[in-house]
Amino acid sequence: MSADDPQQVPRAKGGRAPDVFEPGGWVPMRSHSQDEEVDFVIVGTGAGGGTLACKLAEDGFSVVAFDAGPYWRPLEDFASDEHHQSKLYWTDERITAGANPIKLGANNSGRSVGGSTVHYAMVALRFRPEWFKARTRLGYGADWPIDWQEMWKYYTEVEQALTISGPINYPWGPRRPRYPYRAHPLNEAAKLLARGAEALGIDWTETPIATLSAPKGKAHRCVYRGFCVTGCSTNAKQSVLNTWLPRALTAGAEIRDLAMVGRIEVDKAGRATGVHYHREGAWHFQKARNVVVAGYAIETPRLLLNSACEQFPDGLANSSGLVGKNLMVQLNQAAWGQMKEEVRSYKAPPSLTISEHWNYEDRGKDYFGGWAYMSQGPLPITWVKELAGQRGLWGQRLIDEMARSNHNVGLKMVGEVLPDERNRVTLAEETDRFGLPIAKVEFSYSDNDRAMMKHALSFMDDSLAAVGATERWKEWDDTCHLNGTARMGDDPKTSVVNADGRSWDIPNLWVCDGSVFPTVGGVNPSLTIQAIACRTADRIKALSARGEL
Amino acid sequence: MASEVDTAPRTAARLLAAGASTLGVSVLLDSAMEHYRGSFRNPAMALPLAASAISIAFDGSGRGGGFPRTASHSASVAIGLTGLGFHTFNVFKRPSGLTFNNLFYGAPIGAPGALILSGLLGAASDRLSGDGGALGSGRLLAGLAAFGIFGSVGEAGLLHLKGSFQNPAMWLPVTIPPLAAASLAVDAMTGVPRPWTTALLGATALVGTVGVAFHAYGVSRNMGGWRNWRQNLLAGPPMPAPPAFAGLAIAALGAVLLMRRARG
Numbered sequence: 107m108s109a110d111d112p113q114q115v116p117r118a119k120g121g122r123a124p125d126v127f128e129p130g131g132w133v134p135m136r137s138h139s140q141d142e143e144v145d146f147v148i149v150g151t152g153a154g155g156g157t158l159a160c161k162l163a164e165d166g167f168s169v170v171a172f173d174a175g176p177y178w179r180p181l182e183d184f185a186s187d188e189h190h191q192s193k194l195y196w197t198d199e200r201i202t203a204g205a206n207p208i209k210l211g212a213n214n215s216g217r218s219v220g221g222s223t224v225h226y227a228m229v230a231l232r233f234r235p236e237w238f239k240a241r242t243r244l245g246y247g248a249d250w251p252i253d254w255q256e257m258w259k260y261y262t263e264v265e266q267a268l269t270i271s272g273p274i275n276y277p278w279g280p281r282r283p284r285y286p287y288r289a290h291p292l293n294e295a296a297k298l299l300a301r302g303a304e305a306l307g308i309d310w311t312e313t314p315i316a317t318l319s320a321p322k323g324k325a326h327r328c329v330y331r332g333f334c335v336t337g338c339s340t341n342a343k344q345s346v347l348n349t350w351l352p353r354a355l356t357a358g359a360e361i362r363d364l365a366m367v368g369r370i371e372v373d374k375a376g377r378a379t380g381v382h383y384h385r386e387g388a389w390h391f392q393k394a395r396n397v398v399v400a401g402y403a404i405e406t407p408r409l410l411l412n413s414a415c416e417q418f419p420d421g422l423a424n425s426s427g428l429v430g431k432n433l434m435v436q437l438n439q440a441a442w443g444q445m446k447e448e449v450r451s452y453k454a455p456p457s458l459t460i461s462e463h464w465n466y467e468d469r470g471k472d473y474f475g476g477w478a479y480m481s482q483g484p485l486p487i488t489w490v491k492e493l494a495g496q497r498g499l500w501g502q503r504l505i506d507e508m509a510r511s512n513h514n515v516g517l518k519m520v521g522e523v524l525p526d527e528r529n530r531v532t533l534a535e536e537t538d539r540f541g542l543p544i545a546k547v548e549f550s551y552s553d554n555d556r557a558m559m560k561h562a563l564s565f566m567d568d569s570l571a572a573v574g575a576t577e578r579w580k581e582w583d584d585t586c587h588l589n590g591t592a593r594m595g596d597d598p599k600t601s602v603v604n605a606d607g608r609s610w611d612i613p614n615l616w617v618c619d620g621s622v623f624p625t626v627g628g629v630n631p632s633l634t635i636q637a638i639a640c641r642t643a644d645r646i647k648a649l650s651a652r653g654e655l
Numbered sequence: 656m657a658s659e660v661d662t663a664p665r666t667a668a669r670l671l672a673a674g675a676s677t678l679g680v681s682v683l684l685d686s687a688m689e690h691y692r693g694s695f696r697n698p699a700m701a702l703p704l705a706a707s708a709i710s711i712a713f714d715g716s717g718r719g720g721g722f723p724r725t726a727s728h729s730a731s732v733a734i735g736l737t738g739l740g741f742h743t744f745n746v747f748k749r750p751s752g753l754t755f756n757n758l759f760y761g762a763p764i765g766a767p768g769a770l771i772l773s774g775l776l777g778a779a780s781d782r783l784s785g786d787g788g789a790l791g792s793g794r795l796l797a798g799l800a801a802f803g804i805f806g807s808v809g810e811a812g813l814l815h816l817k818g819s820f821q822n823p824a825m826w827l828p829v830t831i832p833p834l835a836a837a838s839l840a841v842d843a844m845t846g847v848p849r850p851w852t853t854a855l856l857g858a859t860a861l862v863g864t865v866g867v868a869f870h871a872y873g874v875s876r877n878m879g880g881w882r883n884w885r886q887n888l889l890a891g892p893p894m895p896a897p898p899a900f901a902g903l904a905i906a907a908l909g910a911v912l913l914m915r916r917a918r919g
């Protein structure tokens with residue numbers, strides 16, 4: 107075990123944290139003692155927790171944010187090697203069940219300071235406004251307790267903070283401000299989506315994406331090598347790790363890496379008093395006035411359930427019985443084909459063009475919900491796994507297919523799965539290396555999901571056919587993203603937290619991550635998670651000013 | 656004041672030649688880098704290099720005359736025009752044709768224009784070294800230079816928009832040169848050169864010169880910085896591009912000189 111291995115030895119300690127922009131660099135960090143009752147303890151530093159840590163610290167609150175994962179310096183710690191980079195994924199044991207068990211790990215959960223955004227694909231989309239009132243306006247799912255106009259403001263704040271590169275004009279939805287940076291050049295895969303969309307008579311555009319098309323401060327611009335989903339070694343990717351967290355540190359937040367929170371303590375009065383966490387081989391307790399859970403849609407309910415106590419035998423914040431329920435993935439099915447000319451789809455960020463046509467068009471659907479589709483660029487190991495696992499190729503046939511993968515072209519959907527209480531996270535009997543019961547994750551597709559997949563796959567296949575792709579095939583089984591499991595709402599009986607992410611049952615316990623989504627829409631979730639975190643911070647500030655914390 | 660009458664056209668001719676060769680060097684290096692990046696996929700991509708190199712030889716020498724010079728300048732204009740056609744085609748063949756993304760990342764439509772201008776300015780310089788003819792008043796040349804500066808402003812504006820004006824210095828070429836070009840255009844129309852114009856053209860030449868340093872800094876901000884120069888010279892802002900402003904401003908100063916002389 108080497109002394110500077112960030113997976114073994116915490117880096118954020120002793121009044122300093124890693125400077126993500128300098129190999130071997132450090133920045134000062136404010137430190138708190140465990141006995142000091144800090145204003146906020148945040149569990150998880152991803153899209154929800156990292157953003158909130160920054161905003162709360164900037165508002166003058168004392169903040170300690172915990173993450174089970176390491177604190178990376180991308181410039182020195184990331185290799186151009188898919189296998190090596192699996193160190194970014196949350197691969198602790200979990201039980202996966204249901205009729206369509208979800209593959210957990212690479213494609214849906216990260217464990218790093220910065221959360222899953224360290225290896226996310228950077229697609230930065232806004233919800234369609236009607237989705238915030240899906241039940242009332244569109245007749246399915248549930249309504250959000252937040253209004254789209256308010257969210258529009260927070261989306262803008264996040265787009266500015268992440269310096270999103272996007273098209274000059276966005277073809278769908280209400281007007282949005284100009285993206286801070288211009289769109290990237292299109293790779294061949296992206297152009298093929300565009301030509302297909304043109305042939306089918308629908309709009310397409312350059313995908314708004316959280317990687318730099320021009321330098322920004324110490325961050326370089328994108329070099330278009332396409333290693334994005336294994337972690338970006340240039341800092342072009344605008345992850346929570348290199349955007350919100352440096353700001354959080356400057357504003358006085360403390361971040362504790364390699365610190366796994368195992369339990370939230372609640373006193374007799376029914377208020378959270380702090381968290382038990384495991385770091386450097388021992389359990390510790392950090393006192394806090396407020397606890398925010400931001401561990402993403404599996405670890406958040408797991409922690410709430412694992413913190414069951416005398417007053418709350420079914421787990422914290424669970425009087426509705428909904429903690430862990432309504433887990434929503436997103437459909438990630440794909441259509442593939444072969445082009446005569448070389449495509450080299452893995453060059454550049456994977457999803458440079460998009461069509462949100464079927465997010466905004468409801469006519470002609472025999473199902474609820476929307477979906478978008480984007481160009482694709484799988485890296486070699488991912489691709490070989492898809493060919494073997496999904497297409498059933500093996501031996502010489504697999505080798506031959508890999509040999510011509512430069513000609514491969516694909517389109518992948520991000521489709522809305524409806525909330526369903528049978529899709530859920532519960533606790534298993536087995537425990538992990540910390541002695542904590544592990545999560546059991548159950549998921550099954552619904553008929554609605556299948557109808558959407560069918561439509562999307564056939565549409566994407568038509569688009570590939572329109573550009574001359576041959577030997578086309580459909581990948582029927584893939585999912586991405588995790589949401590739901592601690593939904594927000596207006597009614598304590600049908601939701602876990604209110605619009606501010608505050609739990610109905612324990613007034614100083616909050617949730618701020620993808621779990622609070624009542625519905626997921628047909629767009630990737632991280633922009634919405636960060637927008638909600640910004641809103642939660644503003645609400646906390648307002649409540650604090652009124653003495654209502 | 657016979658001596659003034661004698662030297663002004665010569666000095667103007669020299670300024671024009673200097674401007675034309677500065678512009679030519681900018682075109683030569685810029686198209687060399689950009690077309691190298693494009694792997695000279697089309698053999699015609701070598702033509703602007705050849706044309707600008709020969710023109711520079713003539714403009715720089717200030718000597719010789721007759722057919723070879725005229726032929727070289729005409730070739731620059733012709734190749735520039737052809738380039739305009741190729742570049743426009745390259746933009747329009749991309750998905751959705753005339754879009755910002757295609758203008759940002761397709762072949763730069765304005766770039767071959769610089770080759771045309773360098774050919775025209777070189778030819779004008781030759782002409783002035785002879786009898787001067789209709790160019791003697793300087794007004795036509797001033798108009799041409801103003802047009803050229805506006806064109807370069809358009810190009811810099813588009814590319815700096817692509818770079819999202821991330822550094823405040825990126826506003827320089829879209830503020831000072833347009834003022835200079837506008838002032839020059841007014842002077843060309845009235846035939847009355849104002850000291851303002853000269854000052855602004857001087858500032859434009861300066862912008863074109865310091866622009867190289869700014870672009871060098873821009874190159875350093877790419878992954879690997881100057882250590883990775885072989886990649887970053889191509890990925891970063893084009894270092895040879897800003898001197899186009901200097902070349903046009905210098906040529907414009909020649910035109911101003913002619914206008915002054917014409918007014919006595």
Ligand SMILES: Cc1cc2nc3c(=O)[nH]c(=O)nc-3n(C[C@H](O)[C@H](O)[C@H](O)COP(=O)(O)OP(=O)(O)OC[C@H]3O[C@@H](n4cnc5c(N)ncnc54)[C@H](O)[C@@H]3O)c2cc1C
Nearest residue numbers: 150152153154174221222227228229367401619620630632
């Ligand atoms: C491969 C991939 C590609 C993606 N692409 C996109 C995309 O293009 N666009 C998009 O919008 N979204 C994308 N996403 C999804 C996006 O990254 C997530 O939705 C988002 O990061 C979730 O935010 P979060 O805050 O809920 O959780 P996370 O960002 O996952 O953060 C949770 C953090 O909490 C920590 N944690 C959990 N439990 C504990 C505990 N008990 N103690 C201490 N720490 C704990 C974890 O280590 C983790 O770091 C992608 C995800 C993946 C995996």
Ligand code: SF4
Nearest residue numbers: 328329331332334338
């Ligand atoms: S393609 Fe761009 S965003 Fe992706 S890893 Fe490379 S530099 Fe980072």
